[in-house]
Amino acid sequence: MTRAGFVSLIGPPNAGKSTLMNTLVGTKVSIVTPKVQTTRSRVRGIAMHDDAQVIFIDTPGIFTPKRRLDRAMVSAAWQGASDGDLVVLVHDAARSQIDDDTLRILDQLNTNNVRAALVLNKIDLMDREKLLERASALSSRAEFSQVFMLSAEKASGTDDFLKWLASQMPEGPYYFDPEDLSDMPQRLLAAEVLREKLFLNLHQELPYQLTVETEQWLEKDDGSAEVRCSIYVARExxxxxxxxxxxxxxxxxxxxxxxxxxxxxxxxxxxxxxxxYSKDWMNDPSRYRDWDLDFNA
Structure with missing residues (x-):
């Protein structure tokens, strides 16, 4: 009997959610940068383990929102959590202490009464005694079905984690072809890859003040593709x-x-x-629909 289900990855910005999903899927399906709040919309990656299909929902980081886009991103993250068969809270174990965003997430998990697992990521940067203390502190604030300690970047402990997730998926038919790795359209992939490179090459607040759209995708007779992307900025x-x-x-x-x-x-x-130049791109409802975000969140 096959199994298939959805796993929502939640956590504060830069906890390593996107890196974890990319590692579990086995290829890059979500952009990754050292900057916080890189992920704007929900991204799905698909992993197979034996007869189980695990569909990961990589959600935007959960933080205290200040702008309309921030509110929409955080709302999408919690919507992603409610859509999953299982929620995984990803925590950056290398942080010196449990941050306020994580504490609010723990309280919300209790309020929502969802089935959740805890992942302590980046364990290669912490000694074991401190890891155990951190796991105990987090588990005292919310109930978790299982606690995992791993390094997503080094793929250490991720095989056991995927095996466990596969065993937790409900019985049923696959949602996607077993060969699929993501449901991201090529046009969105092009925009996201370009946005990632902008994040990596530009500094300070500029990457947060821009967005990227694929305006045109032309298939050529020689098998290549001509892709036209526009970068919209809020300041001239x-x-x-x-x-x-x-x-x-x-x-x-x-x-x-x-x-x-x-x-x-x-x-x-x-x-x-x-x-x-598009001064009000951040207040354009059509863009939010393209990102699968709620403009009125």
Whole structure:
């Protein structure tokens, strides 16, 4: 009998949720950067273990929202938690203490009375005694079916974690083809990969003030694809920063994105990028629908 179910990965920003999902799926399906709040919408990755299909929902980090986009992201994270057969709280064990965002998540898990497991991530950066103390402190605030200690980046302990998750999935038919790794459309993948490279190459608050959209995807006769992506910025002055002198900064970022897309899609990609000024892009309801976010959250 086959098994299939959904696992929602929740936690504060930069706990390692996206890295964990990518490791469990076996390929990159969610963008990862050292900056907080990189994930904006819910991303699904699909892993197979024996006869079980585990569909991971990588949610935006949960934090105290200040802007409309922040509120929509946090709302999506909690919606993702309620959509799963199992919730996994991912905690950065290397942090010096349990942060306020995590404490609020623990309280909300108790209020919602959801079935949850706890993952202490980045254990390679902590000694075992402190890990046990941290696990005990977290478990005293909420009830967890199981506690796992692992390193998503080093893929240490992740096999046992996936095996356990597979055993917890309800019996039933697969939701996706067993060969699928994600349900992300190619157009969204292109936009997300380019946004990741912008996050990695730009500094301070600029990455949070932009968004990326794939405006056009043209299939070519030679099997390649021409992809046109627009980068929207909320301030006119940001255009020059992204472009760089003679367009060199954007050229470098575009090349990085193109190479990753070609590797992911196993085909030649012609990536064309443009920077456009749109003062109120963050208040455009249509963009929120594209990200599967609630504009009125």
């Amino acid at each position: 002055g940001h255009r020059g920063i992204i472009l760089g002198k003679g367009g060199k900064t954007l050229g470098r970022i575009g090349q990085q994105a193109r190479l990753e897309l070609e590797e992911a899609l196993d085909r030649r990609i012609h990536l064309l990028t443009h920077v456009k």
